[in-house]
Amino acid sequence: MQDTTASRTSPGAPSRASGPLSLLVLGGTRFVGRALVEAALAAGHRVTLFNRGRTAPGLFPAATGVETVLGDRTADLSALAGRRWDAVVDVAGYHPEVVRRAVDALGARTGRYVFVSSLSVLADQATVQDEDGQLLSLDGDLAPHQLYGARKAACERVVLDGFGERADVVRPGLIVGPYDPTDRFAYWPRRFRRGGRVLLPGDPADPAQFIDVRDLAQWILGCAAGRRGGVYHVTGRPLPFGAFFAACRALVNPAAEPVWVGTEALLRAGAEPWMGVPMWIGAPECAAVNLVDTSRALAAGLALRPLAGTLADTLAWDTARGGPAPGEEGLTAAAERRLLAATA
Numbered sequence: 001m002q003d004t005t006a007s008r009t010s011p012g013a014p015s016r017a018s019g020p021l022s023l024l025v026l027g028g029t030r031f032v033g034r035a036l037v038e039a040a041l042a043a044g045h046r047v048t049l050f051n052r053g054r055t056a057p058g059l060f061p062a063a064t065g066v067e068t069v070l071g072d073r074t075a076d077l078s079a080l081a082g083r084r085w086d087a088v089v090d091v092a093g094y095h096p097e098v099v100r101r102a103v104d105a106l107g108a109r110t111g112r113y114v115f116v117s118s119l120s121v122l123a124d125q126a127t128v129q130d131e132d133g134q135l136l137s138l139d140g141d142l143a144p145h146q147l148y149g150a151r152k153a154a155c156e157r158v159v160l161d162g163f164g165e166r167a168d169v170v171r172p173g174l175i176v177g178p179y180d181p182t183d184r185f186a187y188w189p190r191r192f193r194r195g196g197r198v199l200l201p202g203d204p205a206d207p208a209q210f211i212d213v214r215d216l217a218q219w220i221l222g223c224a225a226g227r228r229g230g231v232y233h234v235t236g237r238p239l240p241f242g243a244f245f246a247a248c249r250a251l252v253n254p255a256a257e258p259v260w261v262g263t264e265a266l267l268r269a270g271a272e273p274w275m276g277v278p279m280w281i282g283a284p285e286c287a288a289v290n291l292v293d294t295s296r297a298l299a300a301g302l303a304l305r306p307l308a309g310t311l312a313d314t315l316a317w318d319t320a321r322g323g324p325a326p327g328e329e330g331l332t333a334a335a336e337r338r339l340l341a342a343t344a
């Protein structure tokens with residue numbers, strides 16, 4: 001049920017949080033933005049996209065009711081001049097100077113600024129963190145893999161400073177579901193369907209944590225409607241890898257044979273932490289990366305769909321597209337065979 005008592009904090013803010021919104025989506029055509037646009041259209045909102053027209057051009061033709069304004073946000077936002085929106089959703093901002101350009105251009109003409117950040121902003125990935133956990137800083141001593149999170153943290157600051165109470169910072173963890181370009185999640189139902197000996201990484205008790213992109217999209221829409229405000233960790237509840245793989249097996253292929261290979265053995269066999277096996281972490285300093293505290297978002301109404309639906313829909317999408325392109329598989333059959341042989 002929608003909350004119609006949301007505060008009105010700016011002339012540009014939505015006048016009726018329960019009615020249709022005018023939304024400007026910076027991006028909108030790859031994965032998160034795509035799900036957001038679909039959810040916004042289904043909810044009856046008016047959507048304007050701003051992008052370069054390179055990613056999935058024609059995905060939302062004018063007949064869908066979506067207006068597309070072309071431009072490169074790193075260089076020129078003048079195509080948006082003079083327009084007003086209830087909310088802007090900045091789906092894919094990665095650099096503080098680029099986000100600042102949008103904040104400066106839209107601050108006086110937009111009710112809310114919803115920034116899609118990342119849990120990678122957290123400096124400590126070894127212990128469980130909530131929204132008040134320390135963030136990475138671009139001034140700090142950063143490992144290469146921390147640069148993305150430090151930049152995202154700097155982007156958050158730009159948005160919070162520029163929009164104050166009209167800012168929403170959404171920090172997702174691993175995002176999964178249809179149109180995920182990474183093959184981290186879709187790999188698993190596809191792999192179970194193939195059957196045989198399936199390499200499962202780590203320990204059955206290791207935590208996994210992720211959110212269906214469509215649940216994330218609904219959360220973002222709630223932000224755009226003025227029902228949240230501030231910073232939220234927006235991901236699923238941790239569940240043991242054992243339970244995740246059991247769900248894959250039960251849903252897709254109960255005859256598949258699970259072969260657990262521990263983290264130490266995988267590392268000794270040369271598997272690369274994070275990327276070596278889909279969704280496996282393999283980095284002890286990141287032991288809590290899948291244990292992030294989401295109680296604030298859950299208390300504020302974060303709705304999470306059952307895992308079986310996410311698995312089934314992702315597999316259906318993956319099957320319809322014919323699987324990932326060569327070179328984009330989460331793990332090739334040959335690489336899995338090598339790891340199984342090396343750790344036998």
Ligand SMILES: NC(=O)c1ccc[n+]([C@@H]2O[C@H](COP(=O)([O-])OP(=O)(O)OC[C@H]3O[C@@H](n4cnc5c(N)ncnc54)[C@H](OP(=O)(O)O)[C@@H]3O)[C@@H](O)[C@H]2O)c1
Binds near residue numbers: 029052
């Ligand atoms: N995947 C995960 O597990 C995960 C986890 C945590 C956080 N996140 C965050 O989630 C977001 C995912 O983004 P997404 O790629 O799915 O978003 P998206 O909005 O679906 O796609 C990216 C959009 O940005 C546009 N774009 C790229 N460069 C541009 C430019 N210079 N000027 C204007 N538009 C430009 C692209 O269109 P054109 O190319 O046509 O310009 C495309 O429409 C990111 O913020 C990421 O940090 C992801």
